[in-house]
Amino acid sequence: MEFEEEGLLADLDDYFTKDELDEYIEEGRIGKDKPLVVFPIAKSTEVMTINKIDWDKFALETGADLRQLSTWEGLADTAEAFYEWSGGKALFGRDAFANYILTGALHRTAGKSGRS
Numbered sequence: 305m306e307f308e309e310e311g312l313l314a315d316l317d318d319y320f321t322k323d324e325l326d327e328y329i330e331e332g333r334i335g336k337d338k339p340l341v342v343f344p345i346a347k348s349t350e351v352m353t354i355n356k357i358d359w360d361k362f363a364l365e366t367g368a369d370l371r372q373l374s375t376w377e378g379l380a381d382t383a384e385a386f387y388e389w390s391g392g393k394a395l396f397g398r399d400a401f402a403n404y405i406l407t408g409a410l411h412r413t414a415g416k417s418g419r420s
Contacts, residue, residue: 308335315339350403352396362389 307313316332317325317340325340332342352373362368366385372378379396386395 305334308341313339313341316341316343362386365389 320340332340334341354370359368359370363370366389368382368385372382383395387393
């Protein structure tokens, strides 16, 4: 933001067609007029993988249901049950806590403005 405020970043909009720009997410846009100044060269996707063999044992003994994992609250409750059931093993972990915080903040902000 400091570089943008000092006018040290080039507006990359001028280097792409409208069709090309429509293919990119808006996250490279910062500053007052929201020019594209950071080219988004890397993206991440949040995924959850589940060891089905272990899950089935856990679910059979506790009544856990995969649908519980569709919300953060359900995930937290299920993780606590798994921790107790397994004798202290973790059900899940976040690979980058900063990404978790930023994603949560973005979704809360987007939800308030009507965007999804």
